Amino acid sequence: MWGNSCQGLGVEALQSGSGNAFKWAGRDLIISRPECAPPFGIGEAFPECTIQPYLETDMSVNRREFIKIGALGLGSMSLAPKVFEWGPSAAKTFPVQPGDVVTRAPTYCEICFWKCAGWAYTKNGRPWKIIGHDEDLHSHGRLCTRGSSGLGLYNDPDRLQRPLIRVEKDGRQTFKEVSWDEALGFIAERLQALKETHGPESLAMFSHGNGAVHWKTLVKAFGANCIAAPSFAQCRGPRAAGFYLTYGETVGSPERTDIENSRCLVLIGSHIGENLHNGQVQEMSKALDRGTEVIVVDPRFSVAASKARHWLPIKPATDVALLLAWINVILEEDLYDRDYVARYTVGLDKLKEAVRENTPEWAYPITSIQPEVIRETARLMALHAPATLVHPGRHVTWYGDDTQRSRAIAILNALLGSWGRKGGFYLPQSAHVPAYPHPPFPKPAWSPCDFTRALYPWALSPVASHVRDMTLDPPDPEKQIKAWLVYGSNLIYSLPQPEKTIAAVQKLDLMIAVDILPSEITGWADVVLPECTYLERYDDIRTSPGRVPQIAVRTPAFEPAYDTKPSAWMVKKLAGMMGLDDYFPWADMEEYLDHRLQQVGSSLEEMHELGVKTLPSLGPNYFQPGEEVTFNTPSGKIELYSQQMADAGFDPIPRYTPHAEPPDGFYRLLQGRSPFHTFSRTTNSPIFTELMPENELWINPQVAADWGLKAGQYVKMQNQDGKTSQFPIRTRITERIRPDCVYMVHGFGHSDPRLKRGFGRGADDNEMCTTVKIDPLMGGTGRRSNFVTFITEGV
Amino acid sequence: MAAKKRYAMVIDTKLCIGCGDCVVACKMENEVPEGFCRDWIVESVTGVFPNLHMEYRSERCNHCSNPPCVHACPTGASFVDDESNITLVDPDMCTGCKACIAACPYDARYVRPEGYVSKCTFCIHRVREGLDPACVASCPTHCMHFGDLNDPESNVSKLLESRPFKVLAPEAGTEPNVYYLI
Ligand code: SF4
Ligand code: SF4
Ligand code: SF4
Numbered sequence: 001m002w003g004n005s006c007q008g009l010g011v012e013a014l015q016s017g018s019g020n021a022f023k024w025a026g027r028d029l030i031i032s033r034p035e036c037a038p039p040f041g042i043g044e045a046f047p048e049c050t051i052q053p054y055l056e057t058d059m060s061v062n063r064r065e066f067i068k069i070g071a072l073g074l075g076s077m078s079l080a081p082k083v084f085e086w087g088p089s090a091a092k093t094f095p096v097q098p099g100d101v102v103t104r105a106p107t108y109c110e111i112c113f114w115k116c117a118g119w120a121y122t123k124n125g126r127p128w129k130i131i132g133h134d135e136d137l138h139s140h141g142r143l144c145t146r147g148s149s150g151l152g153l154y155n156d157p158d159r160l161q162r163p164l165i166r167v168e169k170d171g172r173q174t175f176k177e178v179s180w181d182e183a184l185g186f187i188a189e190r191l192q193a194l195k196e197t198h199g200p201e202s203l204a205m206f207s208h209g210n211g212a213v214h215w216k217t218l219v220k221a222f223g224a225n226c227i228a229a230p231s232f233a234q235c236r237g238p239r240a241a242g243f244y245l246t247y248g249e250t251v252g253s254p255e256r257t258d259i260e261n262s263r264c265l266v267l268i269g270s271h272i273g274e275n276l277h278n279g280q281v282q283e284m285s286k287a288l289d290r291g292t293e294v295i296v297v298d299p300r301f302s303v304a305a306s307k308a309r310h311w312l313p314i315k316p317a318t319d320v321a322l323l324l325a326w327i328n329v330i331l332e333e334d335l336y337d338r339d340y341v342a343r344y345t346v347g348l349d350k351l352k353e354a355v356r357e358n359t360p361e362w363a364y365p366i367t368s369i370q371p372e373v374i375r376e377t378a379r380l381m382a383l384h385a386p387a388t389l390v391h392p393g394r395h396v397t398w399y400g401d402d403t404q405r406s407r408a409i410a411i412l413n414a415l416l417g418s419w420g421r422k423g424g425f426y427l428p429q430s431a432h433v434p435a436y437p438h439p440p441f442p443k444p445a446w447s448p449c450d451f452t453r454a455l456y457p458w459a460l461s462p463v464a465s466h467v468r469d470m471t472l473d474p475p476d477p478e479k480q481i482k483a484w485l486v487y488g489s490n491l492i493y494s495l496p497q498p499e500k501t502i503a504a505v506q507k508l509d510l511m512i513a514v515d516i517l518p519s520e521i522t523g524w525a526d527v528v529l530p531e532c533t534y535l536e537r538y539d540d541i542r543t544s545p546g547r548v549p550q551i552a553v554r555t556p557a558f559e560p561a562y563d564t565k566p567s568a569w570m571v572k573k574l575a576g577m578m579g580l581d582d583y584f585p586w587a588d589m590e591e592y593l594d595h596r597l598q599q600v601g602s603s604l605e606e607m608h609e610l611g612v613k614t615l616p617s618l619g620p621n622y623f624q625p626g627e628e629v630t631f632n633t634p635s636g637k638i639e640l641y642s643q644q645m646a647d648a649g650f651d652p653i654p655r656y657t658p659h660a661e662p663p664d665g666f667y668r669l670l671q672g673r674s675p676f677h678t679f680s681r682t683t684n685s686p687i688f689t690e691l692m693p694e695n696e697l698w699i700n701p702q703v704a705a706d707w708g709l710k711a712g713q714y715v716k717m718q719n720q721d722g723k724t725s726q727f728p729i730r731t732r733i734t735e736r737i738r739p740d741c742v743y744m745v746h747g748f749g750h751s752d753p754r755l756k757r758g759f760g761r762g763a764d765d766n767e768m769c770t771t772v773k774i775d776p777l778m779g780g781t782g783r784r785s786n787f788v789t790f791i792t793e794g795v
Numbered sequence: 796m797a798a799k800k801r802y803a804m805v806i807d808t809k810l811c812i813g814c815g816d817c818v819v820a821c822k823m824e825n826e827v828p829e830g831f832c833r834d835w836i837v838e839s840v841t842g843v844f845p846n847l848h849m850e851y852r853s854e855r856c857n858h859c860s861n862p863p864c865v866h867a868c869p870t871g872a873s874f875v876d877d878e879s880n881i882t883l884v885d886p887d888m889c890t891g892c893k894a895c896i897a898a899c900p901y902d903a904r905y906v907r908p909e910g911y912v913s914k915c916t917f918c919i920h921r922v923r924e925g926l927d928p929a930c931v932a933s934c935p936t937h938c939m940h941f942g943d944l945n946d947p948e949s950n951v952s953k954l955l956e957s958r959p960f961k962v963l964a965p966e967a968g969t970e971p972n973v974y975y976l977i
Contacts, residue, residue: 090874090883093913094920095825129823131933142935145816148823273812278935285810285936301840303812306849313845675814687822690829691815700844735844 100124105557106133106611108542109147110209110534112678113231113253114278115542117612118143120150120535120557127151127535127558133611137279137546138254144276145675145691152685153516153533154558158756160518160530161562175528180565180573183527188577190510190526191222194483198509200224201444202482204467208489210554211531213540214571214584215487215514220441221575221583226448226481228462230494233779239392241458241778242406245642247419248632250460251392252428252545258621259283259391261423264293264384266377268319268409270393273303275673277394293384295377297322299670300698300743301736310377316668316741317399317659317784318367323408324656325363326378328355330415335382337417344629345414347641347653354641354653366656385416387423395673400773400782403458404654407642411654414638420623428545429618434599436592438583451475456779457648463779465495465772471504483510487567488531492520493747493764496772496781514567517684518754530564537566538589541596549615551600553593553607568592650777659773659785666720666787667703668741671765683747684758694762696732698743704733707790714795717763717788721770726751728795729763742788801860801880801944802917803972804931805951805960806853810938813838813851820933821855824918831905833915834930850977853930853939856903856915857963857971858882867898873912880972881919886911900967917941944972 096102104119107130116139121128130150134141143150163183164175178186194202200223205215207229216227232240240250251257259265260283272284284304288294294308297319305311314322330336331352341348360371367374381388390412396402410419418424452459452466459466468491471481484505492498505511505524513525522528531537535557542552560566568589575584586592594604602613623629630636634644646652662668676692677683697717699709709715714728727749737743748762766783773782813836821833834855841848862882865873872888873895875881884895884904889911896904896912904914918928922941926932931939942949954960955974962971 089885089887091920093884093886094916096920128826129820131820142933142937143816144935145814145819148816148819148933151823273814276814276816276935281812281814281935282937285812285938288810289807289937301844301847301849303849303851306847307809307812311845675812675816686829687819690832691818734840735842735847736840736849738844 095128096123102128105555106552106608107535107554107557108136108138108552109143109150110211110539110554111146111150111153111682112144112277113209114138114144115210115544115552116143116147116278117542117552118147119611122557127154130535133552135614136552136612137548137550137614138544139278140282142278142282144278144281146276146678146682146688147278149682149685149687150533150535152682152687154535154561155686156517156684157686158518158684158754159516159533159562159564160522160528161564162530163563164525164528164530166526180563180570183529184570184574184577186527187510187512188574191483191578194509195223198480198482199445200442201226201446201448202480203485204228204448204471204481204483205485205487206230206464206467206489206491207487208494209487210539210542211534211537211567212487214568215485217438217583218571218575218580219485221438221580222578223442223444224447225441225444226462226467228464228467230464230489230491232461233459233463233465234397234494234496234781235395237459237461237463237778238396238402238775238780239394239406240460241403241775243392243410244460245403245458245645246407246410246414246633246639251425254279254544254546255392255394256425256428256545257283257389257391258423258426259389260286262287262292262384262387262389263423264295264381264388266295266297266381266388266390267304267308268297268323268391268393269396269398270391271298271300271302271304271672272391273307274675275394276675293380295380299738299741300672302672310373310380312367312369312373312377313738315366315368315738316670318363318656320401320405320408320654321358321363321366321656322369322374323405323412324355324358324654325360325367325374326381327351327408327412327415328358329360329375329378330382330412331355332359333379333382335379336415337385340386340417340421341415341640343626344631345638345640346635347639350641351411351653354655358656366658381412381416384423386418386421388416388418389413389424390416390418397775397780398782398784399659400775400780400785401654401657402775402780402782403777404651408654411640414640419638420629422622426547426621427619427623429547429549429621430545431543431549431551431600431615433541433543433551433596436586436595438585441583446479448479448481451479452779456775456777458778460778464489464491465781466779468495468501468504471507472500482508483512484508485512485514486521486525487514488516490515490519490521492524492751493766496766496769496783498767514570516564518752520750520752523752523754529570530562531570532560532564532566536560536564538568538593539566541593547621548617550612551597551602551607551615552612553597553604555608645777662740662787663720666789667699667739668784669717669719669765669768669786669788670741670743670784671746672743674745677745677747683750683761684755686757689757689761692745693757694730695745695748696762697729698732698734698737700737700739701733701735702739703742704731707792709733709790709792713792716791716795717768718791719768719770719789720787723768723770724791725749725763725768727760727763799878799880799945801972802858802922803942803944803951803974804855804917804928805940805942805954805974805976807938807940807954807958807976808850808852809976810936811851811853812936814935816933816935817853817930817939820929821915821918824921824929825916827913828908831907831913833903833913852963852975853934854901854903854963855930855973856882856899856917857901857969857973858915858917860970860972861968863898863900863967863969864895864904867894869894876919879917879919879922881917882914883916883919884912884914886913900964900969901971
């Protein structure tokens with residue numbers, strides 16, 4: 001049982017989280033399960049009765065393909081006796097037995113944003129495994145570790161099971177299980193009240209993932225348009241802004257990086273292989289196998305660094321200096337692509353002028369990278385250009401000048417002529433599938449995003465952290481955010497400074513959370529809607545960009561467990577209660593999808609069969625020799641020098657600015673990914689907790705010796721602002737990291753005991769990041785200017 | 796009868812990233828109970844910062860040509876399938892005495908909750924149907940290869956011909972059939 005220790009924690013959280021813990025005006029963090037639900041202990045079996053596989057009679061409605069083993073090419077029905085003449089008894093332990101009925105349904109993965117297409121298998125009506133779809137351009141038939149474990153989410157005994165509403169009972173707030181009618185009725189009523197008192201614009205949405213699409217429609221139909229995803233300002237936003245400012249386009253997702261054809265791949269802090277962005281991992285492996293020159297810049301001996309011929313263990317926070325030195329060498333030694341630069345870019349002379357002083361000798365004391373190494377690697381890049389890819393990274397909110405760093409990367413690529421060229425950045429194509437028609441959305445009278453854009457001119461998407469801050473501290477008393485709809489995004493972990501997030505929630509009239517797991521943010525909601533997993537629902541068509549257009553569908557492989565529902569069902573029902581039916585004119589997802597698919601010459605029936613469908617190419621993936629190209633920038637060219645940035649008062653060419661250094665006895669805290677987890681989303685999965693039950697703090701042996709730390713010892717971290725980690729973390733003493741920094745994987749140290757496997761396992765990096773450096777160009781929240789020291793006593 | 800096979804796995808340590816997909820794919824395919832695995836990842840780091848070398852290995856039963864587990868098994872439950880050179884366990888004959896576990900230098904075996912010993916089968920149920928083992932088929936780096944060493948034209952034979960390789964604990968004299976390209 002998890003009772004005693006967690007209760008203590010709950011009280012602590014209540015006191016720090018909310019000033020008036022027992023009054024309705026403030027929200028308490030609700031940490032206990034509703035009384036009527038039996039709590040399952042760690043390791044206890046998932047109750048069998050809750051799995052409700054489709055009945056065979058459902059096959060007729062064409063929900064998925066019904067496959068007999070023979071039809072799959074897995075052999076005949078009498079598999080064991082016939083095949084294993086040598087030991088039918090040993091064969092008894094094999095996973096497929098004579099007479100087993102195997103079925104599969106097409107899906108695309110939702111464990112991360114890569115959205116690999118695959119097949120979810122059942123055996124005798126029970127979930128079995130998920131494997132990649134051979135024709136899928138995102139996975140090439142191979143899901144990653146997390147995707148292969150997708151059933152862990154489905155099987156998680158801690159899943160939200162029924163709709164919950166916050167009520168007060170015996171002077172304490174708690175969740176009450178309610179019917180869907182009651183939960184949705186409550187929301188409809190409260191949103192109506194919100195509209196009357198504060199206007200529809202006062203509703204803001206936070207989202208992550210494909211299931212959000214109908215919620216977004218609902219928010220817009222309601223009359224609001226502030227829909228923010230932490231994936232912008234907390235992740236890849238600076239890259240988007242940096243490339244947009246340079247090329248007039250972003251790199252997209254999946255990235256348009258032509259790693260497969262690269263002859264030189266440069267990774268700057270990007271740890272492909274630990275981040276399992278499937279297509280990139282596969283392409284990097286192909287490139288390595290071909291002997292591609294790989295240059296990795298990382299303070300840590302990452303997996304990618306271990307594969308690279310050149311590892312530059314840079315001093316953290318100095319990447320811009322290295323980039324400028326590389327640019328300097330390429331210009332000074334005349335190594336740039338003259339024709340490409342002359343044809344497509346503006347500002348070469350100004351760039352030359354700006355980086356004249358940024359020699360490798362200048363960069364050496366800053367970065368700790370030897371001048372000859374800088375020269376050698378710059379020459380290698382030029383040697384292989386234009387098939388040289390200086391990778392833009394993905395999670396790039398580091399130091400607050402991240403858009404400028406991304407600009408430097410964009411400029412370096414432009415000098416190498418790699419944008420639009422084979423082995424650099426290809427020209428992506430995506431399928432255009434017309435939307436299901438609906439009436440035009442009402443025009444909001446104001447939008448919180450207006451304030452964001454006024455503050456951060458290149459916030460290309462809403463800034464989730466700013467929406468939070470505006471909720472807490474409205475820039476205009478007449479324009480307040482009073483309700484949140486939080487879809488699939490654990491804001492306590494994904495936004496920096498969680499105490500601000502909790503304080504902002506206290507100011508809301510209504511807080512709705514749609515989630516699969518009782519993630520920390522759901523503990524602050526007024527109403528929690530339990531969504532079924534991606535394996536139990538239809539979702540919208542995947543149309544992500546690639547080398548050719550391709551579509552993929554997600555279909556339910558199993559019936560929703562418990563009383564969970566797909567978002568499409570919830571939204572349609574809620575829209576009915578709110579009088580917004582017109583925006584959802586389809587009967588169900590089958591009709592919605594079929595209508596859309598028909599417009600690209602397919603159908604739901606066909607897609608059930610195919611899973612993915614590749615559409616005809618729309619043109620070449622690279623610029624043609626001598627092709628005239630107009631870029632979507634003010635000058636129509638690739639902007640090495642950005643006049644619009646100068647006009648807005650920013651550096652038109654990136655400059656190196658030194659960042660704060662760790663005080664004595666402190667170490668810069670770096671965060672990253674593990675192949676076993678996606679953000680904080682998977683840390684409760686029964687499968688993953690076996691593989692990686694907790695994160696570790698990587699510490700160089702020199703540092704460990706100074707502190708007398710032993711490998712595997714638990715320590716607490718304390719940062720420069722005196723913040724101590726809630727949970728201890730194990731040390732990993734390793735040569736794989738510089739002595740001036742420590743490293744940990746993001747997403748651990750869950751504080752919500754409803755997440756039984758993740759609770760208190762490892763530590764949370766986010767809580768240690770009390771210092772946040774905001775990117776003035778796009779509002780990004782850099783978290784790498786935090787420094788920690790170790791507390792060994794009383795851990 | 797088909798010609799005798801000598802199935803082998805060849806794993807390219809230059810490409811393996813230690814992602815553990817092979818571990819998960821095996822667990823799902825073979826419904827390996829919680830807390831056990833048939834394959835696992837070893838990370839070995841040598842050197843001192845910043846002069847480092849790192850190798851990842853996906854390890855499992857080596858389906859040894861001279862298998863100590865089979866020699867140690869008192870009941871005959873552990874056996875080598877003559878036709879494929881794969882080492883298997885007959886659950887009906889296995890008493891769970893763990894003699895094989897003690898004998899295996901690779902720690903490849905475990906006792907299932909039901910009381911009999913289990914381990915990697917080279918996914919023979921898939922191989923017989925022309926598929927790669929589940930781990931091989933899932934690996935995102937394509938660093939694992941499976942095939943018949945008795946066939947000089949097979950991918951595994953060719954890889955061992957063209958690349959330097961090693962096996963684990965060769966001194967144990969087990970003649971392993973899982974090879975690591977280095
Ligand atoms: S990369 Fe992995 S987790 Fe992400 S969508 Fe693909 S299989 Fe799923
Ligand atoms: S799946 Fe492949 S790359 Fe990943 S650990 Fe296993 S063998 Fe290595
Ligand atoms: S061959 Fe099959 S049983 Fe053996 S480790 Fe691979 S997946 Fe598991």
